[in-house]
Amino acid sequence: MTARDLARRVLERVAKDGAWATLALDAELAHSNLDERDRRLVSELVYGVLRHRTRIDRAIALHADLKKTPPKVVLALRLAAYQLLFLDRVPAYAAVDDAVKAARAAGGPKLGGFANAVLRKVSTVREPALPADTLAKLEVLHSLPRWILDELVAAAPPAQLEAIAAAFGEAPPLVARVNTLRTTVDDVTDELREAGATVTPIPDIPGALRLDGAGDPGRSPSFLAGRWTVQDAGAQRVALAARPRAGQTILDACAGVGGKATHLAELSGDAARIDAADLSKTKLGLLDEAQQRLGLTSIRTLVCDLTARDAPLAPTYDVVVLDAPCSGLGVLRRHPDAKWRLLPDTVPRMAQLQRQLLAAIAPRVAPGGTLVYSVCTFTRAEGPEQVKALLASDPTLRLVEEHRTWPPDADAFYLARLERQSTAR
Numbered sequence: 001m002t003a004r005d006l007a008r009r010v011l012e013r014v015a016k017d018g019a020w021a022t023l024a025l026d027a028e029l030a031h032s033n034l035d036e037r038d039r040r041l042v043s044e045l046v047y048g049v050l051r052h053r054t055r056i057d058r059a060i061a062l063h064a065d066l067k068k069t070p071p072k073v074v075l076a077l078r079l080a081a082y083q084l085l086f087l088d089r090v091p092a093y094a095a096v097d098d099a100v101k102a103a104r105a106a107g108g109p110k111l112g113g114f115a116n117a118v119l120r121k122v123s124t125v126r127e128p129a130l131p132a133d134t135l136a137k138l139e140v141l142h143s144l145p146r147w148i149l150d151e152l153v154a155a156a157p158p159a160q161l162e163a164i165a166a167a168f169g170e171a172p173p174l175v176a177r178v179n180t181l182r183t184t185v186d187d188v189t190d191e192l193r194e195a196g197a198t199v200t201p202i203p204d205i206p207g208a209l210r211l212d213g214a215g216d217p218g219r220s221p222s223f224l225a226g227r228w229t230v231q232d233a234g235a236q237r238v239a240l241a242a243r244p245r246a247g248q249t250i251l252d253a254c255a256g257v258g259g260k261a262t263h264l265a266e267l268s269g270d271a272a273r274i275d276a277a278d279l280s281k282t283k284l285g286l287l288d289e290a291q292q293r294l295g296l297t298s299i300r301t302l303v304c305d306l307t308a309r310d311a312p313l314a315p316t317y318d319v320v321v322l323d324a325p326c327s328g329l330g331v332l333r334r335h336p337d338a339k340w341r342l343l344p345d346t347v348p349r350m351a352q353l354q355r356q357l358l359a360a361i362a363p364r365v366a367p368g369g370t371l372v373y374s375v376c377t378f379t380r381a382e383g384p385e386q387v388k389a390l391l392a393s394d395p396t397l398r399l400v401e402e403h404r405t406w407p408p409d410a411d412a413f414y415l416a417r418l419e420r421q422s423t424a425r
Contacts, residue, residue: 001032003038003039004041004079006034006042007041007045007079008072008079008102009028010024011046011049011075012072014050016071018341020337022335025042025046028042029042045082048086048087049079050336050339051169051170051333051336052082052143053078053339054140054143055085055141055143056081056082058127058128059085059125060077060081060118060122062128063122064118070107070111072102072103072107073102073106076102076106077119079095079102080096080098080099080115080122081119081122084096084119092123096115096123100116102115135149138162138165141165145339145340148339151329151347151380152378155379155380155383156406164407164412167333168333168407169333169336172333173211173408174214174230175208175210175230175231176188176192176228176229177208177230177263179227179228179229181266181295182225182226182227182295183227183228185206187227188209188227192209192220195222197211197214197215198211198213200212205236205240206240208236209228224293226294226295229259229290232331232413233409234376235376237410238263238323238415239321240263241417242267242319242321242372245268246268248317248318249317249318249366250273251274251275251361252264252321253277253306253321253322253323254277254278254323255283255287255301256278256283256323257287258276258284258286258290258299261274261287261291261299262290265291265299266296270298273300274298274299275314276299276300276302277301277302277304277311278301278303279303279305281303284301287301306361313364314364315364316369317364318368318369318370319369319370319372320362320364320370320371322357322361322371322372322373323376324353324357326354326375326376327347327379327382329377329378329379330377330378333411347379348381351381351382351385358373365420366420367421367422368419371417372418373386374414376411376413377412378404378412378414382414387418396421399417401417402415402417403415
């Protein structure tokens with residue numbers, strides 16, 4: 001099976017079965033015998049088609065009715081059109097010939113000829129003119145569904161809007177978080193540079209390094225030895241905002257696979273008492289693996305419903321971190337298939353869940369304690385409006401800090417640090 005065959009298989013699983021691209025891609029690559037160069041090509045093709053689908057479909061639609069075209073042929077056309085429009089190093093004939101073979105296999109010689117005619121026109125005509133209206137232009141140019149673009153317009157700094165929209169269509173950087181309990185930033189930097197990576201420190205985030213050309217972290221000896229882990233710069237700010245210390249009791253609510261719990265453990269010298277709670281036993285199993293790899297011992301995992309009255313949690317904690325489930329619009333460059341999966345009603349549905357979680361978790365913040373609320377999205381309903389409502393409902397909490405991050409520097413994160421008064425007034 002070629003790299004293009006594998007890419008089409010992944011895209012078909014995403015379109016037909018609703019699979020997440022990241023998981024489907026990882027699973028297919030794990031069972032392939034492709035070399036490293038072809039593995040990179042598969043990833044480029046899958047994510048490229050998903051990131052730029054609007055532009056790709058507009059180019060194809062000049063010459064074909066996509067609604068009347070068989071799904072397998074649509075995938076073949078999209079994959080080839082992406083190469084023709086966005087990849088300068090891929091010969092046009094190679095992209096076209098591959099798509100023709102795929103279309104012929106899907107529906108016979110007639111569909112093969114159809115694909116050949118369409119793609120040769122795409123190669124010549126390229127893309128139709130962009131709309132004149134500013135927002136309509138951004139919607140097309142960066143393949144952002146209009147409802148997502150409207151949410152972005154409502155939240156982003158106007159002067160940065162176009163740059164942020166463009167960044168959501170780019171590949172995200174690989175960011176390392178150095179485990180300073182086992183090594184130093186300088187040693188990890190030297191080790192990764194010797195392995196061929198370009199390493200750039202990220203300002204204002206101690207221990208954060210941008211890696212270019214590092215390859216698969218899972219094949220890095222220093223990663224496997226627990227000297228560093230992968231975590232986006234925006235996500236690293238969450239544990240830093242919590243300012244954990246040795247001896248504190250800490251709750252990482254909705255802990256997931258443990259990026260923030262392990263960071264909290266490292267920042268507290270692995271000397272705090274951390275409860276990492278989540279509904280998913282599978283995710284917490286991965287957290288346990290990460291804790292072991294990083295050489296940490298202070299995290300206890302709890303499979304539970306945080307909104308349940310009998311959740312096995314302590315009555316109060318010195319620090320509570322709630323990285324709440326959200327629409328995930330802030331990580332579209334990592335999960336571009338979400339653009340085509342999510343619907344406008346996703347935001348109010350997730351906002352309701354966040355309110356329920358905050359109502360259940362906020363009372364567990366001890367007097368004098370800290371609550372850090374964060375979401376990997378940029379919508380106002382899931383970020384500042386949640387915090388505003390919480391403050392209105394609990395006058396013993398006060399807002400100490402709010403922070404947003406935006407691509408290309410980091411994923412689009414929102415976080416708020418709140419503190420509870422030592423004694424109620």
